[in-house]
Amino acid sequence: MIPPNAAEKRSLAQFIQAPILEEGFSSVYMRFTDQTAQELLALSRRPDPDDPEQPDQFVQEWASPAQTLGQGTSERILMDLLGDRSHPYFYARVQGLNLGAFQVIDDERVPEAFSVGAIRKVDSEVFGDIWCSFPTQASQARAAALREGVVKVLSYALDIRIHPDRSLEGRAEVQLESRSAQNRLIPFGLSRWLAVSGIEDDRGRRVAVVEDLLPKGSPAEARAYDQVDVVLPEPYPVGERFRLIFKYHGNVIADVGNGVLYVGARGSWYPNLGLGNPAVYDLTFHYPEKLTLVATGSRVEEKSSEGWSESRWRSDGVFRVAGFNLGPYISAERRAGKVQVKVYATREAESALEKRRAGAGTPPVIIPGPYGERPSILHAIPKLPPPLSPAALLDDIAEIASAAVEYFTSLFGPFPYPHLAVSQVPGNFGQGWPELVYLPTLSFLPKADRSELALNPKGGDPLGPVVVAHEVAHQWWGNLLGWDTYHDQWLSEGLASYAAALFLARQKDGDRQFRNLLHLYKEDMLAKTGEGKTIESGGPIWLGQRLSSSHDPEGYPNIVYKKACWVLHMLRGLMIDPKTGSDERFFRLLRDFVSRYQGQSVSTEDFIQHAAKYVTPESDLERNHKLDWFFNEWVYETGVPTYHLEAGVRELAANKYLVQGSIAQNDVPRDFEMLVPVVAIYAKDRRVTLGRVAVSENGARFKFTTTRKPSRVVIDDENLLAVVH
Numbered sequence: 112m113i114p115p116n117a118a119e120k121r122s123l124a125q126f127i128q129a130p131i132l133e134e135g136f137s138s139v140y141m142r143f144t145d146q147t148a149q150e151l152l153a154l155s156r157r158p159d160p161d162d163p164e165q166p167d168q169f170v171q172e173w174a175s176p177a178q179t180l181g182q183g184t185s186e187r188i189l190m191d192l193l194g195d196r197s198h199p200y201f202y203a204r205v206q207g208l209n210l211g212a213f214q215v216i217d218d219e220r221v222p223e224a225f226s227v228g229a230i231r232k233v234d235s236e237v238f239g240d241i242w243c244s245f246p247t248q249a250s251q252a253r254a255a256a257l258r259e260g261v262v263k264v265l266s267y268a269l270d271i272r273i274h275p276d277r278s279l280e281g282r283a284e285v286q287l288e289s290r291s292a293q294n295r296l297i298p299f300g301l302s303r304w305l306a307v308s309g310i311e312d313d314r315g316r317r318v319a320v321v322e323d324l325l326p327k328g329s330p331a332e333a334r335a336y337d338q339v340d341v342v343l344p345e346p347y348p349v350g351e352r353f354r355l356i357f358k359y360h361g362n363v364i365a366d367v368g369n370g371v372l373y374v375g376a377r378g379s380w381y382p383n384l385g386l387g388n389p390a391v392y393d394l395t396f397h398y399p400e401k402l403t404l405v406a407t408g409s410r411v412e413e414k415s416s417e418g419w420s421e422s423r424w425r426s427d428g429v430f431r432v433a434g435f436n437l438g439p440y441i442s443a444e445r446r447a448g449k450v451q452v453k454v455y456a457t458r459e460a461e462s463a464l465e466k467r468r469a470g471a472g473t474p475p476v477i478i479p480g481p482y483g484e485r486p487s488i489l490h491a492i493p494k495l496p497p498p499l500s501p502a503a504l505l506d507d508i509a510e511i512a513s514a515a516v517e518y519f520t521s522l523f524g525p526f527p528y529p530h531l532a533v534s535q536v537p538g539n540f541g542q543g544w545p546e547l548v549y550l551p552t553l554s555f556l557p558k559a560d561r562s563e564l565a566l567n568p569k570g571g572d573p574l575g576p577v578v579v580a581h582e583v584a585h586q587w588w589g590n591l592l593g594w595d596t597y598h599d600q601w602l603s604e605g606l607a608s609y610a611a612a613l614f615l616a617r618q619k620d621g622d623r624q625f626r627n628l629l630h631l632y633k634e635d636m637l638a639k640t641g642e643g644k645t646i647e648s649g650g651p652i653w654l655g656q657r658l659s660s661s662h663d664p665e666g667y668p669n670i671v672y673k674k675a676c677w678v679l680h681m682l683r684g685l686m687i688d689p690k691t692g693s694d695e696r697f698f699r700l701l702r703d704f705v706s707r708y709q710g711q712s713v714s715t716e717d718f719i720q721h722a723a724k725y726v727t728p729e730s731d732l733e734r735n736h737k738l739d740w741f742f743n744e745w746v747y748e749t750g751v752p753t754y755h756l757e758a759g760v761r762e763l764a765a766n767k768y769l770v771q772g773s774i775a776q777n778d779v780p781r782d783f784e785m786l787v788p789v790v791a792i793y794a795k796d797r798r799v800t801l802g803r804v805a806v807s808e809n810g811a812r813f814k815f816t817t818t819r820k821p822s823r824v825v826i827d828d829e830n831l832l833a834v835v836h
């Protein structure tokens with residue numbers, strides 16, 4: 112198998128140390144709906160009756176493993192058996208002679224039809240490594256149609272009752288539009304902890320559901336696989352609208368101590384067609400009166416009687432996802448222009464945090480992995496236990512969140528919604544959903560508690576204002592503008608991360624905090640993995656979630672959040688007007704991008720083409736009015752350059768000095784080029800940018816004149832992701 116492009120060859124080489132896959136195998140297990148059977152039969156022959164080694168044990172040996180091996184693929188096979196056979200499927204699990212077990216898939220129903228990967232276990236964590244993944248000729252030709260899927264979702268109407276024992280009972284009415292005249296199977300996302308008691312269509316017919324094709328704990332389930340497959344009584348013509356009504360129940364809300372509730376399955380508490388399907392949401396919740404509930408969208412009704420509360424929430428426009436949070440909250444409110452910002456937290460922290468603080472001998476607590484961001488393990492550390500109170504900083508969080516709303520409005524354009532709820536969630540991650548931000552309990556604690564309980568030993572304050580601002584920024588980057596495929600999610604995360612860094616720069620002592628944050632991110636990029644390579648070399652930003660693998664579990668958060676933040680910072684550098692030092696052009700680029708693409712899903716190419724309109728004469732290194740050179744190096748490829756500067760200063764006349772020197776470039780591919788900012792350092796460490804030097808494989812020479820004699824001339828590594836000597 113030879114990958115069709117350099118990026119996928121490099122990805123393959125990361126896993127098997129070779130850019131092509133050439134492997135003998137001892138056995139192979141195949142499942143398919145294509146022509147493989149005919150091809151195999153044409154090549155096969157009857158066993159020779161005189162051969163002493165008869166394969167007579169074959170059935171006995173394979174009957175049981177074949178059942179286990181088939182589990183993860185049954186749903187996909189069923190889809191073809193019940194519907195359109197013109198988009199076939201092929202799956203092979205290969206027992207390689209050198210590489211161990213790996214799998215090869217050609218699924219002609221998805222745009223990136225072909226992939227090779229393997230399940231790998233490191234310590235106790237299981238990874239679904241994707242060695243390479245790319246379209247086939249056929250899937251590429253109909254990529255747009257494939258992306259539409261077999262069905263389009265128009266709206267969700269959910270009615271949810273949350274009982275005092277925290278169990279949930281739901282009714283979901285999903286309005287759909289058929290995109291395939293033959294399809295009968297629709298896979299819905301739904302938490303494995305929620306059981307479906309029945310599904311009906313709008314004519315009152317009972318609809319079949321397959322819940323057990325993916326038994327819990329099978330190897331195919333390595334990545335959270337929460338799904339039910341609905342089998343329609345008959346296919347609907349293309350364009351016809353129909354409804355499915357689900358009734359389901361189960362428990363996805365955990366009591367994590369001190370009255371704090373944890374809503375698990377935040378992305379799968381209702382039957383859904385995933386993030387790529389924006390829809391209108393109408394949510395009604397019934398819950399014990401002593402709890403407060405917040406959800407995505409605007410609250411349009413709320414009432415209480417006889418111990419129960421009821422509230423109804425409608426999406427403002429279409430949302431990619433809907434969620435809720437609840438607890439015995441108290442709240443604080445601010446206004447940011449026209450936007451109402453309301454923050455909700457409990458009086459006490461979850462007991463895991465209390466225990467971690469109280470310490471001795473408490474086992475680590477694993478907080479389940481949220482959708483999108485990484486799971487975490489909270490380790491016990493010994494400490495005296497005064498109670499931790501998230502409610503204490505309610506007002507501060509309201510202040511920070513409303514300041515972020517106002518600042519980002521000035522940078523990116525109007526806040527997309529009438530309000531924003533910020534609610535506390537146990538653990539150490541945040542999420543920024545439409546009109547509803549989940550913030551970790553740690554963010555609600557005073558800085559001293561936060562640093563003491565924080566998980567990163569390297570310093571910084573990742574769960575302080577940075578996480579608040581990051582999640583607020585997702586209202587523009589992620590909600591107002593979605594992302595096209597996993598390759599493009601870096602735009603959302605990178606822009607949210609960079610927005611958060613910019614917000615930090617506006618706080619007290621902000622310049623220093625901003626520099627420190629970017630410096631920490633750079634250190635994380637250049638840190639070495641156990642294999643002695645830099646984290647950054649793990650793969651290009653464009654690989655997205657594939658970067659987290661058995662080689663580097665943190666590859667995705669490190670490269671897609673931190674490197675992308677740097678890439679955007681450097682893009683801003685390229686847009687700076689050399690005469691005035693203004694960065695207005697960069698922010699105009701972002702504002703225009705938002706207004707051009709709002710309500711849509713954007714791709715990396717959309718962004719690159721848009722950015723080209725803002726190229727400056729100085730940054731147009733290829734003289735083609737494009738910035739492809741920049742994005743190719745920093746987004747599609749890996750590599751952090753090393754620069755070595757030598758410079759001298761000569762007095763030309765009174766108050767006129769000539770600064771001249773050279774810059775050498777190393778550690779990157781030969782065609783790498785970059786605009787390298789050079790600064791003069793004067794007394795008291797005052798730094799003045801002299802200019803930007805276009806440096807390529809042959810290095811570069813430069814000349815600047817200044818009115819005062821600098822004490823030193825250096826490469827501005829505060830504004831460049833590079834190793835500088």
Ligand SMILES: [Zn+2]
Pocket residue numbers: 581585604607
């Ligand atoms: Zn994020």
